[in-house]
Amino acid sequence: MPSSDLRLPHPPRGAPVTLRFEGRDLPACEGESVAVALYASGERVLSRSVKYHRPRGFFCLDGHCGACLMRVGGKPNIKACLTPVKDGLAVERQNAFPSGGFDVLAAADFFFSSGMDHHTMMTSPRALNAVMQKVVRQLGGLGRLPDERPGGPPPLPAVSVRHVEVAVVGGGPAGLAAAATLARAGREVLLVDEQDRPGGSYLAHPSFGVPAADRAADEARAAGVELISRAAAISWFPEDAPKPGAPPGLLAVYTQAGLLELTADRYLYATGAYDQNALFIDNDRPGVLAARAVGRLLSRFGILPGERPLVLGAGPYAQALASALENAGAQVTRVDGIETRLLAAKGHSWVRAAELLAPGAKRAHRVRCDLIAVAALPAPASELPRQHGVPVELRPQGGGFACVVDADGASAIPKVFAAGDVTGFKGPEAARTQGERAGLALARSFS
Amino acid sequence: MSSKAIVCRCEDVTLDDVEHTIAIGYRSVEEVKRYTGLGTGPCQGKECMVHAALLCARASGAPPETIAPFTSRPPVAAAPLRIFAAAEKDDDDQAQR
Ligand code: FES
Numbered sequence: 428m429p430s431s432d433l434r435l436p437h438p439p440r441g442a443p444v445t446l447r448f449e450g451r452d453l454p455a456c457e458g459e460s461v462a463v464a465l466y467a468s469g470e471r472v473l474s475r476s477v478k479y480h481r482p483r484g485f486f487c488l489d490g491h492c493g494a495c496l497m498r499v500g501g502k503p504n505i506k507a508c509l510t511p512v513k514d515g516l517a518v519e520r521q522n523a524f525p526s527g528g529f530d531v532l533a534a535a536d537f538f539f540s541s542g543m544d545h546h547t548m549m550t551s552p553r554a555l556n557a558v559m560q561k562v563v564r565q566l567g568g569l570g571r572l573p574d575e576r577p578g579g580p581p582p583l584p585a586v587s588v589r590h591v592e593v594a595v596v597g598g599g600p601a602g603l604a605a606a607a608t609l610a611r612a613g614r615e616v617l618l619v620d621e622q623d624r625p626g627g628s629y630l631a632h633p634s635f636g637v638p639a640a641d642r643a644a645d646e647a648r649a650a651g652v653e654l655i656s657r658a659a660a661i662s663w664f665p666e667d668a669p670k671p672g673a674p675p676g677l678l679a680v681y682t683q684a685g686l687l688e689l690t691a692d693r694y695l696y697a698t699g700a701y702d703q704n705a706l707f708i709d710n711d712r713p714g715v716l717a718a719r720a721v722g723r724l725l726s727r728f729g730i731l732p733g734e735r736p737l738v739l740g741a742g743p744y745a746q747a748l749a750s751a752l753e754n755a756g757a758q759v760t761r762v763d764g765i766e767t768r769l770l771a772a773k774g775h776s777w778v779r780a781a782e783l784l785a786p787g788a789k790r791a792h793r794v795r796c797d798l799i800a801v802a803a804l805p806a807p808a809s810e811l812p813r814q815h816g817v818p819v820e821l822r823p824q825g826g827g828f829a830c831v832v833d834a835d836g837a838s839a840i841p842k843v844f845a846a847g848d849v850t851g852f853k854g855p856e857a858a859r860t861q862g863e864r865a866g867l868a869l870a871r872s873f874s
Numbered sequence: 875m876s877s878k879a880i881v882c883r884c885e886d887v888t889l890d891d892v893e894h895t896i897a898i899g900y901r902s903v904e905e906v907k908r909y910t911g912l913g914t915g916p917c918q919g920k921e922c923m924v925h926a927a928l929l930c931a932r933a934s935g936a937p938p939e940t941i942a943p944f945t946s947r948p949p950v951a952a953a954p955l956r957i958f959a960a961a962e963k964d965d966d967d968q969a970q971r
Contacts, residue, residue: 481886685957
């Protein structure tokens with residue numbers, strides 16, 4: 428495991444700050460998330476898993492997989508990948524006794540080496556059952572309660588209510604293109620994006636990266652789009668009205684200022700897609716990362732993710748990432764996952780090797796690596812449109828449950844549109860084109 | 875450390891768990907979720923649901939488009955309860971007016 432600073436020299440960085448990580452000072456740069464700063468300093472085990480207490484690091488670096496929950500600023504279960512660094516911010520691992528590096532409860536992984544079935548556990552003899560319940564209670568749960576605040580809890584944050592002509596959810600290639608197109612057509616557009624920086628999948632793709640993300644966001648703002656970052660649309664509530672007498676249905680948005688109850692004449696979901704893992708032995712080992720997380724480390728944060736990375740996948744993204752890693756000086760092993768199969772990750776608290784099965788071979792062989800980048804098809808992030816009534820369909824070639832829409836992005840629900848990877852994974856360029864087309868169709872729908 | 879292929883990272887549900895569940899007759903994503911706890915952790919199925927769906931489709935031989943996802947319930951992303959507590963207070967104020 429590399430332990431020195433992995434920040435590459437070239438991209439300009441924010442001002443230096445210092446994190447307090449388990450009582451130690453750790454260097455970080457403004458603009459980094461807690462997860463990224465820890466990675467750059469060689470701190471990789473962020474927590475222990477809930478049942479078997481297996482060591483865990485982050486996986487998606489995009490706020491979706493839940494693998495990076497830490498205790499931050501005295502609060503449990505905070506996503507380290509979505510939390511910007513701040514000078515003096517206290518960061519601790521959680522779910523480990525006595526520490527994240529060494530965990531006696533990891534014995535659960537040995538005791539239950541063939542799995543823990545809570546159903547059969549409940550039917551075992553009563554006395555044993557009682558003992559098991561105690562053990563399970565010790566093992567289970569996520570984090571400890573927050574530190575007491577002197578002076579009691581702070582006042583509740585304000586709830587704001589807004590109505591706009593078009594609400595766009597998601598600030599990636601599709602959402603930004605649609606929003607810019609709509610604003611140019613004279614429409615009032617509010618775009619909410621859960622990340623701290625707009626750009627979505629541009630920021631994870633070595634061929635696009637920060638320049639493409641900034642250009643798209645600047646174009647949208649210049650056209651008149653109101654863009655709110657760190658604003659996660661968390662639910663569509665079909666029965667609730669923002670005000671008495673208003674028609675039911677509102678989008679709840681969790682912003683840094685509190686809850687926003689948003690309604691609109693038209694809705695566009697451009698929520699993108701979630702990174703997926705591949706199913707091989709010990710695929711949860713720290714060092715097994717979503718390929719797009721590796722892309723973000725490299726393209727957005729200017730960090731060399733590993734010296735000997737293995738890239739798993741046969742698609743265009745795997746190709747682009749492997750070339751970018753090579754250009755950055757890494758020694759890359761490529762495994763397509765079809766002809767040559769990845770059987771297992773090796774290593775304890777960090778990946779050291781991979782076990783591969785070559786075509787026609789009877790026995791597996793090992794290759795050394797310090798990172799496994801899994802380029803599986805990302806799965807459409809279709810929960811919000813589903814809550815809004817938009818039909819979805821399981822499309823293996825589209826990565827999962829894709830929104831069913833026409834060529835203009837219109838769904839079966841009047842005034843509700845979807846565009847980009849949420850309609851089936853397609854990558855940044857095609858997502859942008861589809862977003863533009865949906866923007867034009869939405870603009871026409873007003874006349 | 876023992877060897878496990880993890881389908882649901884949040885709840886430590888393994889591929890063996892899911893295959894066992896399907897083998898004893900549960901063939902829908904909703905049933906696999908209820909039996910294994912898959913999809914009930916912090917990420918709410920963002921990483922495991924498609925795997926479960928494809929495993930169900932393969933086991934039952936059903937065409938993928940006939941496989942339904944499990945119901946998505948609020949909130950889609952983690953949010954502190956206090957922001958809802960504030961909304962609740964507004965409702966009460968309105969009721970009192
Ligand atoms: S949620 Fe932070 S790494 Fe996936």
